[in-house]
Structures are given as C-alpha cells and as structure tokens.
Amino acid sequence: MKTSDGSLWEGLRQGEKSAFDQIYYLYVKLLFNYGKRYTANDELIEDCIQNLFTDLWVKRKKLGKTNNIKAYLLLSIKRRILRQIGIQQKKLMVHLHVDFVFEFSVEDKMIQEANHVEKVKQLNRTLTKLTPKQKEVIYLKFYEDLSYKEIAEIMNVEIKAIYKITARALNFLKENFTMLVFYWLLS
C-alpha cells in the first residue's frame, strides 16, 4: 500500500490526471467521513473537499514527497474545515470550540446479541465522556490505522503526548466498559 502511494503521488506531481483521479476516488469517502467528525454541515465539508482537490492539482508542482497520501489528505482537510468553522464561529461571536464526534455502529459484527443495541448505546454514552483529543486519537488509530507519528502530525502534538493520550483513553474505556466488550482488559 505504501509503495503504490509513493508512485501515485509521484504521478500526480508529474501531472498525470489519471493519478489525480485515482487519488480522488480512493480518498473522497474517507475525507468526507472524517469531516463529519468535526461538523454536521455537509456543504462546508464538500466545499473544503473541492478546494482541497482543486489546489492539489493546480499546485501539484509545489507538492513535497509523501509515502502516506491518506495522512497528508486528512491533515489538509482538517486544517481547511477548522479554518472554515473558525470563520463561521467568529461571525457568530462564538468562542472557538470544536468537538470530535463519532459513534459506534449498531451493525457491529461483534455485538450481535439480543441486547446489542443497548450495549452500543452504552458504549456511545461512554464515548462522549472522552475528551475530543482522546476521541480523535482513538479514531485515527483504530479506525484509520494511521501511525502514531502521523497522528502526532495531524493533531499537532508531540508523539510522546499522543502515546499518553491513547493510553489514558484506553484506560478510561477499560474502566467504564467493565460490563461490556472491554471486560477482557481486566483479566
């Protein structure tokens, strides 16, 4: 995956439209999905995606090398979305506060028992108690499978702090999920 990322990116830098198209179709869903963690405003996310990809092509000659297109795009879309939300909130004279919101899926394979819906609800209630940073690390690590180094870049935090945030989040989940899927962590 990483090697093809490198050649795809190189193709884009060389001006291959097909490489650009491929990158778009590979990552657009993921970027939209990530954007939804910051805002429920679909239009704002779509605008950011359009501008991101337009710039990606127009400014392709200025792009550096990368071996992880996903991490690059996630960071880029995050910056754009937060900037837009910032502008919106400034207009409304609201202090900048952006939460990171996600939910476990009810269709989760592993909780398919009679009372699984109730369990997912409990999981989701517990999630809301995590700090936005803890939620974001959990999301980028266990859902997007980024490396801790890449997560540190996206979140603009030292890598040591990322480890700490992750450990604390896992610990919190362990303590609050005693009856749930995290029961094993106690054993």
Added chain:
Amino acid sequence: MERKESKNLEKLLLDDSFVHWIKYGNDPSWEKWANENPKHQQTVLKAQQVVSAFQLKEDFPTAEKIDLLKNNIDDNIILHGGTNPVNWGVWTKWAAAIALIVSCFAVLYNVSKIHGPEVGQAYKLIEKSTHNGQKLTTNLPDGSKVMLNTNSKMSYEFPFNGNERIIHLEGEAFFEVTRDTLRPFRVISSGITTTALGTSFNINSKHEKGVDVSLLTGKVSVQNLSGESVILYPGNKVVAIDNDLVHTEQFDYNQELGWKDGVLIFRDVSFPEIVDKLEDWYGIKVDSRLKLKDNIHYSGNYKNETLEEVLQGISFIYHFEYTIHADESRVEIYN
C-alpha cells in the same frame, strides 16, 4: 521477540505494526510471535475484539455526490488553467484505416435502413430544434443531457441502435453524456465525429469557419472525414476547418461555454458580428442605420442581462442611440 512477549495488550495497542496487523493481517513477524505461545494467541483474540469494537458509524457521501464533486473539481481545474496537453494521434494512419472500415459499415447500415428497419424494431426519428433567442435543454433516452443553443437542430433515432448512441447536430450544443462504455456516444456535425463514453463537452458548428469541440470533463476523440483523430482532455478544444483538425490547448470557458450559463460574450468582434449575435441571442431583428467612422472591435461579457442593458453597454463604445420595439421584437439603432 522477547521484548514483544513481555508486553501486555494495552502496550501492544500502542505499537503501530501490531494494530495494523490485527486490522489487516499479513505480517510474518507478528504471525510468528502469535504461534510461539498459546498465551499470545489469547492476546491476539482479545486484540481483535478491541479493534473490531472500533467499527464506527460511517457517513459516506452518495455515489452521485462523489461524481458531482468530481465534476466541480474538474471544472475548477479548467478555470484555473491547469490541464494536460492534447495527445495528438500519432497512430493517425491506423486510425484512418479503422475509420474507413467504420464508415463502410455506416453506409451499409444506412442502406439497410432505407429498406426498412429490422423486424420487430421500429425506429423513430426524433428531431429537436431552436430558433432565434431560444435555448432548449432535453434528456436523451440513455439519460444524457443536451442543451441546445439558439438556431440549432439535432436528431437521433429512437431507440438507440444497440452498439452506439448517434446524434446528428447542426448548430451548437452542450452534452453531458451518461457513462456507458459499451455504447459510445457519437455526435456527427458537418462531417466531424466526436466520440465520448461519459463526459461533458460543447460542439459548435454555427459559424462558417468550421466546427469547434470543447471538452469540459472526461475524454473524447474527434475525427474528421479522412479519419484523422485527436484526443481531447478537459479544457482542450479542437477546431475543424475544411477537414483539418487545429487544436488550441486551453479554451476560454466563457467564450465556449458561457452561453449555457447565460453569459453573452463578445470577444474582439466587429459591429456586424455584434448585430448577428444580438439577433441570435435575444430573438430580435436589428435595423441599423449606424454610420461607423472606423472599424472598432468590441469585447464584453453580459451575464443574464436584458437586451436594454446590453445595448446600453455597447452604445457607449459606438456612440449610438436605440429604440426597442418590444411588440415587434425589433430594435432600431441610429447615430
């Protein structure tokens, strides 16, 4: 491996390669580690439970939305002037040979049609046309969309023949073609054939100089009667004059496609050309008694503006007076 063995699950979850392996597999060193000790296999099972618990609710855009965004992005790119150069058909000779065969078939097909359609297949010739001052947007049987500019005409047989979608065009139209790789979409206009699979482009055969094909998104090939062809990429335009294919790398969006967004555009045109364009655009008759001292050329853009507003703009340059007779659809211009 010793180091890994000593870790408990929480610590393992802080290891990139471990989480990646749990999610996607395919890591011999971790597989070896798991097989070393039954305890490790227990740990792997738990890790799988944790990681699979992080199956989140996903908000993905619809396929239509994804394509729509892509079209917008491609449009933006064109407007920013960043596209690929045209790939000229270096295989022109081969293309010519193939085209010859194709056109033979086309003739045969037409002949057989004169003798009547295939049994059980009734073809109907559908024609759409516009007059002065009239534009028309219409859908084709395959879901493609056509916007016909003023004074233009197109026709096709319904239903489409099984292998291709053929449209005949006189005048100017903008096409948004529904993708169908099995049935190429061909527009034939003054001997120029434009072939697309799924794409959006503009064809203009209104002026005497030749046929213009401008591509907005996707990819098309444009072929003349001698079988020479050229491939266009978004932003490219080809002008076919007397069977020669002359290409411009980057077209002017407003000039070629402005009409479909209601932009009336004049680029370095003479006064008689302005009159022609106004008659065509607004569906009026212009009676000009204007005496011009010198041959001034005019440029200007008018987006969704009335005839009055446009006349006012132009009158500043040519210093004329005008009277609009709305009831007669007529305009008088004089000094």
